[in-house]
Amino acid sequence: MNPFFFLTKQGGLRRKPFAVVTGALALVTGVVAIALSLVWPIWWPVFALLQAVGLAVAVYALASRIMNVKRPAADPLGAPTGLVDDLTRTLNRRGIVSSLIEAMAQSQRYGTPLSLISLGIDGAQTLMEHLGPEAEALILEAVSAALGEALRLPDRLGRYQGWEFLVVLPQTRTPQALLVAERLRVAVAGIALTVKGKKVAVTMSAGIAEFGRGQDLERFLANAHEALYEAQRAGGNQAHAFASPPRAKGAL
Numbered sequence: 284m285n286p287f288f289f290l291t292k293q294g295g296l297r298r299k300p301f302a303v304v305t306g307a308l309a310l311v312t313g314v315v316a317i318a319l320s321l322v323w324p325i326w327w328p329v330f331a332l333l334q335a336v337g338l339a340v341a342v343y344a345l346a347s348r349i350m351n352v353k354r355p356a357a358d359p360l361g362a363p364t365g366l367v368d369d370l371t372r373t374l375n376r377r378g379i380v381s382s383l384i385e386a387m388a389q390s391q392r393y394g395t396p397l398s399l400i401s402l403g404i405d406g407a408q409t410l411m412e413h414l415g416p417e418a419e420a421l422i423l424e425a426v427s428a429a430l431g432e433a434l435r436l437p438d439r440l441g442r443y444q445g446w447e448f449l450v451v452l453p454q455t456r457t458p459q460a461l462l463v464a465e466r467l468r469v470a471v472a473g474i475a476l477t478v479k480g481k482k483v484a485v486t487m488s489a490g491i492a493e494f495g496r497g498q499d500l501e502r503f504l505a506n507a508h509e510a511l512y513e514a515q516r517a518g519g520n521q522a523h524a525f526a527s528p529p530r531a532k533g534a535l
């Protein structure tokens with residue numbers, strides 16, 4: 284568990300501004316302490332203490348900053364590095380699939396609802412052709428940041444493959460998952476991104492599937508993917524829920 288979880292994206296605050304603010308505060312404290320000890324030398328032990336506090340805060344801020352750089356694994360729940368996507372800082376494929384399997388087991392055992400959202404960037408191929416491969420990192424970073432901001436715990440976000448993300452929503456049925464998907468869609472559509480001086484409009488489509496007891500991982504994922512493809516076929520920038528195909532007459 285990340286000890287600074289409360290400062291991370293899903294914990295509410297980000298560590299970067301925190302490090303900058305505390306660093307600046309420490310600097311000001313140090314300067315004030317030195318100035319005061321020059322004016323009133325007799326009070327030097329008090330000012331030395333003040334300086335020590337300022338220094339401790341600065342060291343903490345620096346350490347926090349360094350950890351932030353060294354550990355892209357500073358993901359929402361402090362997952363081990365091997366489960367975190369280096370580029371987007373969300374869970375990677377292994378991470379999100381293991382979260383999904385765990386959520387499925389919970390749902391299966393306790394009979395609680397579970398939904399899955401598959402999110403795909405619309406026209407990713409065309410975007411790449413227009414902007415070049417170097418735009419990929421910029422777009423993925425901006426998209427994952429927007430998704431992370433718009434999600435809440437205990438929902439989990441991960442990059443499943445290429446331009447596709449998965450969101451696991453425990454205790455959530457399809458209508459609520461649709462609300463969440465809509466929020467994510469709006470968040471991504473609102474990204475103001477400039478690549479090589481050009482404004483780039485990025486949109487995402489979402490496919491929602493609800494876990495059915497006894498369903499296996501492949502079927503659950505395939506349902507979410509099918510809903511995503513439907514949303515993209517319908518023009519993109521929208522969310523669709525998977526609807527089970529009507530049974531043939533006489534089928535069980």
Ligand SMILES: Nc1nc2c(ncn2[C@@H]2O[C@H](COP(=O)(O)OP(=O)(O)OP(=O)(O)O)[C@@H](O)[C@H]2O)c(=O)[nH]1
Nearest residue numbers: 433434435436438452453454455458459460462463
């Ligand atoms: N899993 C999940 N469910 C959500 C999320 N946002 C809303 N919901 C659910 O969707 C339903 C309607 O959400 P809202 O319209 O935001 O209502 P709310 O009463 O403010 O929801 P709460 O935040 O749970 O109090 C509620 O059952 C929420 O729990 C989310 O980010 N993740």
